[in-house]
Amino acid sequence: MEVKVLGPGCAKCKATYNVVEKIIKKNNLDVKLTKVDDIAEILSYDILSTPAIVVDGEVKIKGRVPSEDEIKELLGL
Secondary structure, three states: OEEEEEOOOOHHHHHHHHHHHHHHHHOOOOOEEEEEOOHHHHHOOOOOOOOEEEEOOEEEEEOOOOOHHHHHHHOOO
């Protein structure tokens, strides 16, 4: 599974990345986590508000910081 956190580096983007990273580490998941801050790449996902979470190429959450429970659900926990 590949998870990307899209965002230019704002506080909400960093918080989103930290929540996702925490869940992955806590549950010892085999997930490739990437932080994407390149504006061109972010726009290629056709989103206008960040942070956004992309799971295996599909945008799942955009424009807000998700809860830990939402992240667990996205990762199949």
